[in-house]
Amino acid sequence: MRSTRACWSPGSEDGSIVHIVGVGGSVRAGSSTEQLVGTVLAAVEERSGARTRLFGGPELAEFTPYDPRAPLAPGAKAFVEAVREADAVVIGSPAYHGSVSGLVKNALDHLEELRDDVRPYLDGRPVGLVTTAHGWQAAVNTLTALRGITHSLRGWPTPLGIAANVAVSGPEHFASPPLHNRVIELGRQLTAFPGGRSIEVSR
Ligand SMILES: Cc1cc2nc3c(=O)[nH]c(=O)nc-3n(C[C@H](O)[C@H](O)[C@H](O)COP(=O)(O)O)c2cc1C
Structure with missing residues (x-):
C-alpha cells in the first residue's frame, strides 16, 4: 500500500x-563510490549533528x-522508507560505460514507490551527487546523468x-585536501538548503 502523509515539513x-x-x-x-558517499555523510554528521x-x-x-x-524485498523496503523520511539524500554511482551503473539505477527505480506520497519522490529535498570513474569524461558524464535523474525525481x-577520477585520486584522497574541501562544501550546500541549517566550514 502506498503511504500518504497528511502534512510534511522538512527536518525537525x-x-x-x-x-x-x-x-x-x-x-x-x-x-570507492561507497567510500565517497560515506565520506560526505561523515562530514555532514560531524559538522551538523x-x-x-x-x-x-x-x-x-x-x-x-x-x-x-511486486512486493518489495525487505532491504528495498527499508531503503524506500528511509528515503521517504529523509530531509536530504546523497547519491553516488560509479561510471559504467559512461553512465550510472545498473545497481544504483535499480535502487533509484525503487523510488517509484514514493510516487503517490504527499511529498512525491525526492520532492523539495536537496540531493548531493558524487561519481567515480577511471577517467574524467565518464565521471563528469555520470554526474550529469545523476542530475537528470534527480530532476526527474523532483529533487x-x-x-x-x-x-572523482580514481585513476588519479582514489579513496585514500577522499579525506584529504583538495577533495575533502569539496566534500565539505557539498555537505554545506546540502544543509544550507532552505529549511536546513548550515554546517560549520572550519577545517
Ligand atoms: C562494467 C564497468 C564499466 C566501466 N566503465 C567505465 C567507463 O566507461 N569509464 C571509466 O572511466 N571507468 C569505467 N569503469 C571503471 C569504474 O567507473 C571505476 O573503477 C569506478 O571507480 C568503480 O567504482 P567502485 O570502486 O565503487 O566499484 C567501469 C567499470 C566497470 C566494472
Whole structure:
C-alpha cells in the first residue's frame, strides 16, 4: 500500500536537516563510490549533528530488479522508507560505460514507490551527487546523468557535485585536501538548503 502523509515539513520542528540518506556503491563492499558517499555523510554528521544512513553496494545488490507490481524485498523496503523520511539524500554511482551503473539505477527505480506520497519522490529535498570513474569524461558524464535523474525525481541537486577520477585520486584522497574541501562544501550546500541549517566550514 502506498503511504500518504497528511502534512510534511522538512527536518525537525525548526526546519533543520536532521536525517540524511546516502545510497551508492558497487557490489564490492567498501567500493570507492561507497567510500565517497560515506565520506560526505561523515562530514555532514560531524559538522551538523545530522543522523545519516548509508545504503551501500552490497545492500543494493540484495534488491531484485524493480517491478512495480511486486512486493518489495525487505532491504528495498527499508531503503524506500528511509528515503521517504529523509530531509536530504546523497547519491553516488560509479561510471559504467559512461553512465550510472545498473545497481544504483535499480535502487533509484525503487523510488517509484514514493510516487503517490504527499511529498512525491525526492520532492523539495536537496540531493548531493558524487561519481567515480577511471577517467574524467565518464565521471563528469555520470554526474550529469545523476542530475537528470534527480530532476526527474523532483529533487534539488546541490550546485556542487563531485566527480572523482580514481585513476588519479582514489579513496585514500577522499579525506584529504583538495577533495575533502569539496566534500565539505557539498555537505554545506546540502544543509544550507532552505529549511536546513548550515554546517560549520572550519577545517
Ligand atoms: C562494467 C564497468 C564499466 C566501466 N566503465 C567505465 C567507463 O566507461 N569509464 C571509466 O572511466 N571507468 C569505467 N569503469 C571503471 C569504474 O567507473 C571505476 O573503477 C569506478 O571507480 C568503480 O567504482 P567502485 O570502486 O565503487 O566499484 C567501469 C567499470 C566497470 C566494472
